[in-house]
Amino acid sequence: MLMMDVDNTPRRPSAAPDDVLIAIDQLSKTYVSASGAAVHALSRISLDIKPGEFVCVVGPSGCGKSTLLRLLAGLDGYSDGRLLLDGEAVAGPSRKVGVVFQAANLLPWMTVRDNVRLPLRVGGKHAPAADRIERLLAVTGLGEFGDKYPYELSGGMQQRAGICRALARDPEILLMDEPFGALDALTRERLNLELQRIWQENRKTILLITHSISEAIFLADRVIVMSARPGRILADLHVPIPRPRTFDDIVLHPDYARLAKEVRGLLNAQEHGHD
Protein backbone atom coordinates (compact mmCIF):
# COMPACT_ATOMS: atom_id res chain seq x y z
CA MET A 1 0.00 0.00 0.00
CA LEU A 2 2.83 2.34 0.81
CA MET A 3 4.13 1.92 -2.72
CA MET A 4 1.01 3.45 -4.23
CA ASP A 5 2.39 6.98 -4.48
CA VAL A 6 5.24 6.06 -6.81
CA ASP A 7 3.00 5.81 -9.83
CA ASN A 8 3.67 9.32 -11.13
CA THR A 9 7.44 9.09 -10.71
CA PRO A 10 8.88 8.88 -14.24
CA ARG A 11 10.71 5.64 -14.79
CA ARG A 12 14.21 5.19 -16.12
CA PRO A 13 14.39 5.72 -19.86
CA SER A 14 13.15 3.02 -22.11
CA ALA A 15 14.43 4.12 -25.49
CA ALA A 16 10.94 4.24 -26.96
CA PRO A 17 10.87 6.99 -29.60
CA ASP A 18 7.93 8.85 -28.07
CA ASP A 19 9.51 8.97 -24.61
CA VAL A 20 9.98 12.39 -23.09
CA LEU A 21 13.65 13.35 -22.52
CA ILE A 22 13.16 16.91 -21.30
CA ALA A 23 9.99 17.58 -19.32
CA ILE A 24 9.28 21.21 -18.48
CA ASP A 25 6.19 21.63 -16.37
CA GLN A 26 4.77 24.96 -15.18
CA LEU A 27 8.30 26.28 -14.89
CA SER A 28 8.73 29.81 -13.53
CA LYS A 29 11.79 31.90 -12.80
CA THR A 30 11.82 35.15 -10.87
CA TYR A 31 15.01 36.91 -9.96
CA VAL A 32 15.87 40.14 -8.21
CA SER A 33 17.48 42.71 -10.49
CA ALA A 34 20.41 44.91 -9.49
CA SER A 35 17.96 47.70 -8.62
CA GLY A 36 16.13 45.36 -6.24
CA ALA A 37 13.00 44.87 -8.37
CA ALA A 38 11.58 41.39 -8.91
CA VAL A 39 11.89 40.33 -12.55
CA HIS A 40 9.59 37.59 -13.83
CA ALA A 41 11.79 36.03 -16.49
CA LEU A 42 9.69 32.93 -17.15
CA SER A 43 6.05 32.35 -16.32
CA ARG A 44 4.62 28.84 -16.16
CA ILE A 45 6.32 27.33 -19.15
CA SER A 46 5.36 23.79 -20.09
CA LEU A 47 7.11 21.88 -22.84
CA ASP A 48 8.01 18.26 -23.50
CA ILE A 49 10.93 17.37 -25.74
CA LYS A 50 11.42 13.85 -27.10
CA PRO A 51 14.79 12.15 -27.53
CA GLY A 52 16.38 13.09 -30.82
CA GLU A 53 14.20 16.14 -31.41
CA PHE A 54 15.61 19.38 -32.72
CA VAL A 55 13.80 22.26 -31.05
CA CYS A 56 14.43 25.94 -31.76
CA VAL A 57 13.22 28.69 -29.46
CA VAL A 58 12.64 32.16 -30.93
CA GLY A 59 11.44 35.24 -29.12
CA PRO A 60 12.03 38.95 -28.68
CA SER A 61 15.15 40.14 -26.87
CA GLY A 62 15.01 39.65 -23.14
CA CYS A 63 12.08 37.23 -23.31
CA GLY A 64 13.75 34.77 -21.00
CA LYS A 65 14.81 32.27 -23.65
CA SER A 66 18.39 32.36 -22.42
CA THR A 67 17.05 31.97 -18.88
CA LEU A 68 15.26 28.81 -19.99
CA LEU A 69 18.52 27.44 -21.38
CA ARG A 70 20.42 28.30 -18.19
CA LEU A 71 17.81 26.46 -16.12
CA LEU A 72 18.08 23.41 -18.38
CA ALA A 73 21.88 23.54 -18.13
CA GLY A 74 21.60 23.59 -14.34
CA LEU A 75 23.44 26.93 -14.17
CA ASP A 76 20.59 28.73 -12.40
CA GLY A 77 17.91 27.49 -10.05
CA TYR A 78 14.22 27.83 -10.90
CA SER A 79 11.60 29.42 -8.71
CA ASP A 80 8.59 27.21 -9.30
CA GLY A 81 7.43 24.23 -11.33
CA ARG A 82 9.22 21.09 -12.41
CA LEU A 83 12.13 20.45 -14.73
CA LEU A 84 13.13 16.87 -15.50
CA LEU A 85 15.96 15.57 -17.64
CA ASP A 86 15.56 11.92 -18.46
CA GLY A 87 13.16 11.57 -15.53
CA GLU A 88 15.41 13.26 -12.97
CA ALA A 89 14.84 16.69 -11.51
CA VAL A 90 17.52 19.16 -12.58
CA ALA A 91 19.57 20.12 -9.52
CA GLY A 92 22.75 21.33 -11.22
CA PRO A 93 24.88 20.77 -14.30
CA SER A 94 24.51 17.27 -15.74
CA ARG A 95 26.85 15.13 -17.77
CA LYS A 96 23.96 14.37 -20.09
CA VAL A 97 24.05 17.98 -21.27
CA GLY A 98 26.55 19.80 -23.45
CA VAL A 99 26.31 23.58 -23.70
CA VAL A 100 27.31 25.66 -26.73
CA PHE A 101 27.78 29.26 -25.67
CA GLN A 102 27.35 32.51 -27.57
CA ALA A 103 30.52 33.52 -29.43
CA ALA A 104 32.25 30.17 -28.82
CA ASN A 105 33.63 31.08 -25.38
CA LEU A 106 36.92 29.27 -25.97
CA LEU A 107 39.83 29.75 -23.56
CA PRO A 108 42.44 31.80 -25.45
CA TRP A 109 45.43 30.27 -23.62
CA MET A 110 44.68 26.75 -24.85
CA THR A 111 45.00 25.21 -28.27
CA VAL A 112 41.84 24.25 -30.10
CA ARG A 113 42.43 20.59 -29.25
CA ASP A 114 42.88 21.35 -25.54
CA ASN A 115 39.74 23.47 -25.59
CA VAL A 116 37.76 20.65 -27.14
CA ARG A 117 39.26 18.15 -24.67
CA LEU A 118 38.54 20.35 -21.65
CA PRO A 119 35.28 18.56 -20.68
CA LEU A 120 37.26 15.32 -20.30
CA ARG A 121 39.87 16.92 -18.05
CA VAL A 122 37.57 18.39 -15.43
CA GLY A 123 34.57 17.42 -13.34
CA GLY A 124 35.66 13.94 -12.26
CA LYS A 125 36.91 10.89 -14.07
CA HIS A 126 36.16 10.29 -17.73
CA ALA A 127 36.79 7.40 -20.04
CA PRO A 128 39.66 8.18 -22.43
CA ALA A 129 38.27 9.51 -25.67
CA ALA A 130 41.25 10.75 -27.66
CA ASP A 131 39.89 9.02 -30.75
CA ARG A 132 36.52 10.71 -30.46
CA ILE A 133 38.13 14.12 -29.98
CA GLU A 134 40.16 13.66 -33.16
CA ARG A 135 37.09 12.43 -35.02
CA LEU A 136 35.05 15.40 -33.82
CA LEU A 137 37.77 17.79 -34.99
CA ALA A 138 37.98 16.02 -38.35
CA VAL A 139 34.21 15.92 -38.86
CA THR A 140 33.89 19.66 -38.24
CA GLY A 141 36.80 20.55 -40.54
CA LEU A 142 39.15 21.39 -37.66
CA GLY A 143 41.43 18.41 -38.18
CA GLU A 144 44.44 20.53 -39.18
CA PHE A 145 43.70 23.25 -36.65
CA GLY A 146 43.97 21.28 -33.42
CA ASP A 147 47.31 22.85 -32.49
CA LYS A 148 46.25 26.41 -33.35
CA TYR A 149 45.09 28.90 -30.77
CA PRO A 150 41.54 30.28 -30.91
CA TYR A 151 42.73 33.75 -32.00
CA GLU A 152 44.25 32.18 -35.10
CA LEU A 153 40.81 30.96 -36.20
CA SER A 154 37.88 32.77 -37.79
CA GLY A 155 34.66 33.24 -35.80
CA GLY A 156 32.99 30.37 -37.64
CA MET A 157 35.88 28.01 -36.94
CA GLN A 158 35.87 29.06 -33.29
CA GLN A 159 32.20 28.17 -32.96
CA ARG A 160 32.83 24.80 -34.63
CA ALA A 161 35.35 24.16 -31.85
CA GLY A 162 32.69 25.30 -29.35
CA ILE A 163 30.32 22.67 -30.75
CA CYS A 164 33.06 20.00 -30.65
CA ARG A 165 33.71 20.84 -27.01
CA ALA A 166 30.01 20.49 -26.16
CA LEU A 167 30.04 17.06 -27.84
CA ALA A 168 33.26 15.88 -26.14
CA ARG A 169 31.46 13.96 -23.39
CA ASP A 170 29.03 12.54 -25.92
CA PRO A 171 26.01 14.05 -24.13
CA GLU A 172 22.41 13.15 -24.95
CA ILE A 173 21.33 16.76 -25.01
CA LEU A 174 22.92 19.76 -26.69
CA LEU A 175 21.84 23.20 -25.48
CA MET A 176 22.82 26.04 -27.80
CA ASP A 177 22.45 29.69 -26.81
CA GLU A 178 22.38 31.82 -29.99
CA PRO A 179 25.51 30.00 -31.15
CA PHE A 180 25.74 31.68 -34.57
CA GLY A 181 24.46 35.13 -33.64
CA ALA A 182 27.86 36.80 -33.97
CA LEU A 183 28.67 35.33 -37.38
CA ASP A 184 28.12 36.78 -40.83
CA ALA A 185 25.14 35.48 -42.80
CA LEU A 186 27.09 33.19 -45.13
CA THR A 187 29.13 31.53 -42.36
CA ARG A 188 25.95 31.17 -40.38
CA GLU A 189 24.16 29.27 -43.16
CA ARG A 190 27.18 27.06 -43.62
CA LEU A 191 27.24 26.19 -39.93
CA ASN A 192 23.47 25.60 -39.96
CA LEU A 193 23.97 23.06 -42.72
CA GLU A 194 26.77 21.45 -40.79
CA LEU A 195 24.79 21.34 -37.56
CA GLN A 196 21.94 19.64 -39.41
CA ARG A 197 24.39 17.05 -40.68
CA ILE A 198 25.92 16.45 -37.23
CA TRP A 199 22.46 16.10 -35.77
CA GLN A 200 21.31 13.70 -38.51
CA GLU A 201 24.41 11.59 -37.95
CA ASN A 202 24.18 11.11 -34.20
CA ARG A 203 20.66 12.24 -33.27
CA LYS A 204 21.37 14.28 -30.20
CA THR A 205 18.44 16.11 -28.70
CA ILE A 206 19.06 19.77 -29.47
CA LEU A 207 17.50 22.87 -27.99
CA LEU A 208 18.74 25.94 -29.83
CA ILE A 209 17.95 29.52 -28.99
CA THR A 210 17.98 32.03 -31.83
CA HIS A 211 16.84 35.43 -33.00
CA SER A 212 16.65 34.30 -36.60
CA ILE A 213 13.34 33.02 -37.93
CA SER A 214 14.95 31.45 -41.00
CA GLU A 215 17.56 29.67 -38.89
CA ALA A 216 14.86 28.32 -36.57
CA ILE A 217 12.71 26.95 -39.39
CA PHE A 218 15.69 25.57 -41.29
CA LEU A 219 17.01 23.62 -38.32
CA ALA A 220 14.04 22.67 -36.20
CA ASP A 221 11.52 19.88 -35.97
CA ARG A 222 9.59 22.24 -33.73
CA VAL A 223 9.79 26.00 -33.42
CA ILE A 224 8.77 27.37 -30.03
CA VAL A 225 7.77 31.04 -30.11
CA MET A 226 8.10 32.87 -26.81
CA SER A 227 6.47 36.08 -25.63
CA ALA A 228 8.15 39.14 -24.22
CA ARG A 229 8.85 39.10 -20.50
CA PRO A 230 7.51 37.35 -18.50
CA GLY A 231 8.36 34.64 -21.01
CA ARG A 232 5.46 32.38 -21.99
CA ILE A 233 5.09 29.99 -24.88
CA LEU A 234 2.97 31.55 -27.63
CA ALA A 235 3.18 28.79 -30.17
CA ASP A 236 4.68 25.36 -30.66
CA LEU A 237 4.94 24.86 -34.43
CA HIS A 238 5.76 21.60 -36.14
CA VAL A 239 8.07 21.96 -39.18
CA PRO A 240 7.07 19.24 -41.65
CA ILE A 241 9.77 20.02 -44.24
CA PRO A 242 11.73 16.87 -45.18
CA ARG A 243 15.47 16.54 -44.50
CA PRO A 244 18.19 17.01 -45.42
CA ARG A 245 17.14 20.58 -46.03
CA THR A 246 19.11 23.16 -47.99
CA PHE A 247 18.62 26.91 -47.94
CA ASP A 248 17.86 26.98 -51.66
CA ASP A 249 15.11 24.37 -51.36
CA ILE A 250 13.58 25.48 -48.13
CA VAL A 251 12.66 29.01 -49.16
CA LEU A 252 10.62 27.52 -52.02
CA HIS A 253 8.75 25.13 -49.75
CA PRO A 254 5.17 26.28 -49.07
CA ASP A 255 5.42 25.34 -45.38
CA TYR A 256 8.46 27.59 -45.00
CA ALA A 257 6.52 30.66 -46.13
CA ARG A 258 3.56 29.75 -43.95
CA LEU A 259 5.67 29.16 -40.84
CA ALA A 260 7.86 32.23 -41.37
CA LYS A 261 4.76 34.38 -41.73
CA GLU A 262 3.19 32.91 -38.61
CA VAL A 263 6.32 33.30 -36.47
CA ARG A 264 6.93 36.83 -37.75
CA GLY A 265 3.31 37.75 -37.03
CA LEU A 266 3.57 36.47 -33.46
CA LEU A 267 6.84 38.30 -32.83
CA ASN A 268 5.61 41.55 -34.38
CA ALA A 269 2.46 41.45 -32.26
CA GLN A 270 4.80 41.20 -29.24
CA GLU A 271 6.85 44.21 -30.22
CA HIS A 272 3.80 46.39 -30.76
CA GLY A 273 2.02 45.18 -27.66
CA HIS A 274 5.00 46.21 -25.55
CA ASP A 275 5.90 49.59 -27.00
Next chain:
Amino acid sequence: MTDLANIAAPAMTPKPTKPSRRLGLGSPIAWIGLAVLILSWIAAVKLLNIPSYILPKPEAVVRALWSGLAVSPASPLGYYLPLWSTLSNAAVGCAIGVGLGLVIGSLMAEVEAIERLVMPYAFALQSLPKVAIAPLIVIWFGFGDGSKIAISALLSFFPVLINSFTGLRAVEPERLDLMRSLSASRLETYRIVKLPNAAPFIFAGLDMAVVYALLGAIVAEFLGAQRGMGVVITQAQAVSDVAGVFAALIILGVLGIVLHGIVRWCEAKVVHWGANRKK
Protein backbone atom coordinates in the same frame (compact mmCIF):
# COMPACT_ATOMS: atom_id res chain seq x y z
CA MET B 1 35.15 20.13 -45.38
CA THR B 2 38.28 21.33 -47.15
CA ASP B 3 36.49 24.29 -48.71
CA LEU B 4 35.60 25.51 -45.22
CA ALA B 5 39.17 25.12 -44.08
CA ASN B 6 40.32 27.24 -47.01
CA ILE B 7 37.91 30.02 -46.25
CA ALA B 8 39.30 30.34 -42.74
CA ALA B 9 42.92 30.35 -43.87
CA PRO B 10 43.50 34.12 -44.21
CA ALA B 11 42.58 34.67 -40.58
CA MET B 12 45.34 32.44 -39.33
CA THR B 13 48.55 34.24 -40.14
CA PRO B 14 50.29 34.43 -36.77
CA LYS B 15 50.99 37.94 -35.57
CA PRO B 16 54.30 37.92 -33.69
CA THR B 17 54.64 40.12 -30.67
CA LYS B 18 57.77 42.24 -30.23
CA PRO B 19 58.70 42.51 -26.56
CA SER B 20 61.53 44.97 -27.34
CA ARG B 21 58.94 47.43 -28.57
CA ARG B 22 57.23 47.36 -25.23
CA LEU B 23 60.45 48.42 -23.52
CA GLY B 24 60.27 51.69 -25.42
CA LEU B 25 63.91 51.43 -26.55
CA GLY B 26 63.03 50.22 -30.03
CA SER B 27 62.14 53.68 -31.23
CA PRO B 28 64.99 56.00 -32.37
CA ILE B 29 63.26 58.90 -30.63
CA ALA B 30 64.07 57.31 -27.23
CA TRP B 31 67.79 57.36 -28.13
CA ILE B 32 67.58 60.93 -29.42
CA GLY B 33 66.13 61.86 -26.02
CA LEU B 34 69.13 60.28 -24.29
CA ALA B 35 71.59 62.12 -26.57
CA VAL B 36 69.84 65.45 -25.90
CA LEU B 37 70.01 64.79 -22.16
CA ILE B 38 73.74 64.04 -22.20
CA LEU B 39 74.53 67.00 -24.47
CA SER B 40 72.61 69.42 -22.26
CA TRP B 41 74.41 67.96 -19.23
CA ILE B 42 77.80 68.66 -20.87
CA ALA B 43 76.60 72.12 -21.91
CA ALA B 44 75.34 72.91 -18.41
CA VAL B 45 78.62 71.90 -16.78
CA LYS B 46 80.75 73.84 -19.33
CA LEU B 47 78.66 76.96 -19.85
CA LEU B 48 77.03 77.52 -16.47
CA ASN B 49 80.18 76.65 -14.51
CA ILE B 50 78.30 74.46 -12.03
CA PRO B 51 80.66 73.22 -9.29
CA SER B 52 81.51 69.51 -9.51
CA TYR B 53 80.14 68.72 -6.01
CA ILE B 54 76.67 69.62 -7.36
CA LEU B 55 76.82 68.37 -10.93
CA PRO B 56 79.93 66.38 -11.85
CA LYS B 57 81.45 66.45 -15.33
CA PRO B 58 80.27 63.58 -17.52
CA GLU B 59 83.84 62.39 -17.94
CA ALA B 60 84.24 62.19 -14.14
CA VAL B 61 81.17 59.96 -13.97
CA VAL B 62 82.49 57.79 -16.80
CA ARG B 63 85.81 57.52 -14.97
CA ALA B 64 84.01 56.50 -11.75
CA LEU B 65 81.98 53.93 -13.69
CA TRP B 66 85.12 52.59 -15.32
CA SER B 67 87.00 52.26 -12.05
CA GLY B 68 84.07 50.31 -10.60
CA LEU B 69 83.60 48.05 -13.60
CA ALA B 70 87.13 47.46 -14.91
CA VAL B 71 88.25 45.44 -11.90
CA SER B 72 88.24 41.79 -10.99
CA PRO B 73 84.75 40.64 -9.91
CA ALA B 74 86.19 39.76 -6.49
CA SER B 75 87.73 43.19 -5.92
CA PRO B 76 86.32 45.05 -2.91
CA LEU B 77 86.63 48.29 -4.90
CA GLY B 78 84.41 47.19 -7.80
CA TYR B 79 80.64 47.24 -8.19
CA TYR B 80 80.32 43.49 -8.56
CA LEU B 81 80.35 42.43 -4.91
CA PRO B 82 77.94 45.15 -3.67
CA LEU B 83 75.74 44.63 -6.72
CA TRP B 84 75.58 40.91 -6.05
CA SER B 85 74.79 41.52 -2.38
CA THR B 86 71.96 43.97 -3.17
CA LEU B 87 70.62 41.90 -6.00
CA SER B 88 70.57 38.60 -4.12
CA ASN B 89 68.83 40.15 -1.11
CA ALA B 90 66.32 41.88 -3.39
CA ALA B 91 65.73 38.62 -5.29
CA VAL B 92 65.10 36.57 -2.15
CA GLY B 93 62.84 39.31 -0.75
CA CYS B 94 61.02 39.62 -4.06
CA ALA B 95 60.44 35.86 -4.24
CA ILE B 96 58.99 35.86 -0.72
CA GLY B 97 56.85 38.94 -1.36
CA VAL B 98 55.57 37.71 -4.72
CA GLY B 99 54.87 34.22 -3.36
CA LEU B 100 52.95 35.53 -0.36
CA GLY B 101 51.16 38.11 -2.50
CA LEU B 102 50.01 35.43 -4.92
CA VAL B 103 48.89 33.02 -2.20
CA ILE B 104 47.07 35.61 -0.07
CA GLY B 105 45.65 37.35 -3.15
CA SER B 106 44.30 33.99 -4.34
CA LEU B 107 42.81 33.18 -0.95
CA MET B 108 41.17 36.61 -0.84
CA ALA B 109 39.73 36.18 -4.33
CA GLU B 110 38.44 32.67 -3.60
CA VAL B 111 37.19 32.91 -0.02
CA GLU B 112 34.93 35.81 0.82
CA ALA B 113 35.55 35.53 4.56
CA ILE B 114 39.29 35.95 3.99
CA GLU B 115 38.64 38.90 1.68
CA ARG B 116 36.59 40.63 4.42
CA LEU B 117 39.25 39.80 6.99
CA VAL B 118 42.29 40.95 5.03
CA MET B 119 41.03 43.60 2.60
CA PRO B 120 40.60 46.58 5.01
CA TYR B 121 44.09 46.08 6.44
CA ALA B 122 45.64 45.46 3.04
CA PHE B 123 44.30 48.80 1.83
CA ALA B 124 45.26 50.62 5.03
CA LEU B 125 48.81 49.26 4.75
CA GLN B 126 48.86 49.99 1.04
CA SER B 127 48.25 53.70 1.67
CA LEU B 128 50.95 53.80 4.37
CA PRO B 129 54.34 54.77 2.92
CA LYS B 130 55.94 51.41 3.62
CA VAL B 131 59.49 52.75 3.49
CA ALA B 132 58.60 54.47 6.78
CA ILE B 133 58.40 51.02 8.41
CA ALA B 134 61.99 50.29 7.38
CA PRO B 135 63.66 51.56 10.61
CA LEU B 136 61.33 49.31 12.60
CA ILE B 137 62.24 46.34 10.46
CA VAL B 138 65.94 47.05 11.01
CA ILE B 139 65.28 46.90 14.77
CA TRP B 140 63.53 43.55 14.35
CA PHE B 141 65.85 41.93 11.82
CA GLY B 142 69.18 43.63 12.56
CA PHE B 143 71.70 45.16 10.17
CA GLY B 144 72.43 41.93 8.28
CA ASP B 145 70.76 40.48 5.19
CA GLY B 146 67.56 39.73 7.11
CA SER B 147 66.34 43.33 7.21
CA LYS B 148 67.15 43.85 3.49
CA ILE B 149 65.20 40.75 2.53
CA ALA B 150 62.31 41.69 4.81
CA ILE B 151 61.93 45.22 3.42
CA SER B 152 62.21 43.95 -0.17
CA ALA B 153 59.57 41.33 0.58
CA LEU B 154 57.26 43.90 2.20
CA LEU B 155 57.50 46.30 -0.73
CA SER B 156 57.06 43.66 -3.44
CA PHE B 157 54.18 41.95 -1.61
CA PHE B 158 51.50 44.62 -2.10
CA PRO B 159 51.48 45.14 -5.86
CA VAL B 160 51.26 41.37 -6.39
CA LEU B 161 48.57 40.99 -3.72
CA ILE B 162 46.34 43.69 -5.19
CA ASN B 163 46.93 42.69 -8.81
CA SER B 164 46.43 38.97 -8.36
CA PHE B 165 43.26 39.61 -6.37
CA THR B 166 41.93 41.98 -9.04
CA GLY B 167 42.93 39.68 -11.89
CA LEU B 168 41.40 36.57 -10.35
CA ARG B 169 38.13 38.44 -9.85
CA ALA B 170 38.13 39.86 -13.38
CA VAL B 171 37.11 36.61 -15.09
CA GLU B 172 34.39 36.82 -17.73
CA PRO B 173 31.24 35.24 -16.26
CA GLU B 174 30.80 33.16 -19.43
CA ARG B 175 34.07 31.36 -18.69
CA LEU B 176 32.89 30.56 -15.17
CA ASP B 177 29.56 29.35 -16.62
CA LEU B 178 31.53 27.05 -18.91
CA MET B 179 33.42 25.52 -16.00
CA ARG B 180 30.23 25.21 -13.95
CA SER B 181 28.42 23.52 -16.83
CA LEU B 182 31.24 20.94 -16.81
CA SER B 183 30.91 20.43 -13.01
CA ALA B 184 34.55 21.50 -12.66
CA SER B 185 35.92 21.65 -9.13
CA ARG B 186 36.97 24.91 -7.57
CA LEU B 187 40.64 24.03 -7.94
CA GLU B 188 40.16 23.12 -11.61
CA THR B 189 38.39 26.40 -12.26
CA TYR B 190 41.17 28.28 -10.48
CA ARG B 191 43.96 26.50 -12.31
CA ILE B 192 42.45 26.30 -15.79
CA VAL B 193 40.50 29.56 -16.03
CA LYS B 194 41.12 32.06 -13.26
CA LEU B 195 44.91 31.89 -12.99
CA PRO B 196 45.67 32.18 -16.74
CA ASN B 197 43.04 34.90 -16.94
CA ALA B 198 44.80 36.80 -14.15
CA ALA B 199 48.28 36.31 -15.65
CA PRO B 200 48.49 39.76 -17.36
CA PHE B 201 47.48 41.40 -14.05
CA ILE B 202 49.97 39.32 -12.08
CA PHE B 203 52.78 40.22 -14.48
CA ALA B 204 51.95 43.91 -14.12
CA GLY B 205 52.26 43.42 -10.35
CA LEU B 206 55.50 41.50 -10.79
CA ASP B 207 56.89 44.32 -12.92
CA MET B 208 56.34 46.72 -10.03
CA ALA B 209 57.50 44.15 -7.48
CA VAL B 210 61.01 43.67 -8.92
CA VAL B 211 61.65 47.43 -8.92
CA TYR B 212 60.21 47.82 -5.41
CA ALA B 213 62.34 44.92 -4.15
CA LEU B 214 65.46 46.68 -5.41
CA LEU B 215 64.28 49.92 -3.82
CA GLY B 216 63.63 48.10 -0.53
CA ALA B 217 67.08 46.51 -0.43
CA ILE B 218 68.79 49.86 -1.06
CA VAL B 219 66.72 51.76 1.51
CA ALA B 220 67.61 49.06 4.04
CA GLU B 221 71.29 49.48 3.14
CA PHE B 222 71.02 53.24 3.66
CA LEU B 223 69.87 52.53 7.22
CA GLY B 224 72.94 50.47 7.94
CA ALA B 225 74.84 47.70 6.21
CA GLN B 226 78.33 46.39 5.56
CA ARG B 227 77.90 45.95 1.80
CA GLY B 228 75.61 46.64 -1.10
CA MET B 229 74.96 49.37 -3.63
CA GLY B 230 73.28 51.46 -0.94
CA VAL B 231 76.59 51.39 0.95
CA VAL B 232 78.48 52.40 -2.22
CA ILE B 233 76.19 55.43 -2.51
CA THR B 234 76.42 56.49 1.14
CA GLN B 235 80.21 56.07 1.17
CA ALA B 236 80.59 58.22 -1.95
CA GLN B 237 78.23 60.77 -0.42
CA ALA B 238 80.28 60.86 2.79
CA VAL B 239 83.36 62.07 0.86
CA SER B 240 81.33 64.35 -1.47
CA ASP B 241 82.20 62.08 -4.42
CA VAL B 242 79.16 63.15 -6.46
CA ALA B 243 80.54 61.50 -9.58
CA GLY B 244 80.68 58.22 -7.63
CA VAL B 245 77.02 58.66 -6.55
CA PHE B 246 76.04 59.32 -10.17
CA ALA B 247 77.90 56.24 -11.35
CA ALA B 248 76.15 54.03 -8.77
CA LEU B 249 72.79 55.51 -9.76
CA ILE B 250 73.49 54.76 -13.42
CA ILE B 251 74.31 51.15 -12.51
CA LEU B 252 71.03 50.88 -10.58
CA GLY B 253 69.10 52.53 -13.43
CA VAL B 254 70.48 50.05 -15.96
CA LEU B 255 69.73 47.22 -13.55
CA GLY B 256 66.12 48.41 -13.22
CA ILE B 257 65.71 48.51 -17.00
CA VAL B 258 67.18 45.01 -17.34
CA LEU B 259 64.87 43.60 -14.64
CA HIS B 260 61.87 45.26 -16.28
CA GLY B 261 62.95 43.76 -19.60
CA ILE B 262 63.24 40.29 -18.08
CA VAL B 263 59.72 40.50 -16.64
CA ARG B 264 58.34 41.73 -19.98
CA TRP B 265 60.13 38.96 -21.81
CA CYS B 266 58.71 36.33 -19.44
CA GLU B 267 55.26 37.84 -19.81
CA ALA B 268 55.44 37.66 -23.59
CA LYS B 269 56.40 33.97 -23.29
CA VAL B 270 53.73 33.07 -20.74
CA VAL B 271 50.84 35.30 -21.87
CA HIS B 272 51.45 34.38 -25.50
CA TRP B 273 47.80 34.94 -26.42
CA GLY B 274 47.76 38.43 -24.91
CA ALA B 275 48.59 40.62 -27.90
CA ASN B 276 46.12 38.76 -30.09
CA ARG B 277 43.47 38.42 -27.47
CA LYS B 278 39.96 38.56 -28.79
CA LYS B 279 36.69 38.31 -27.01
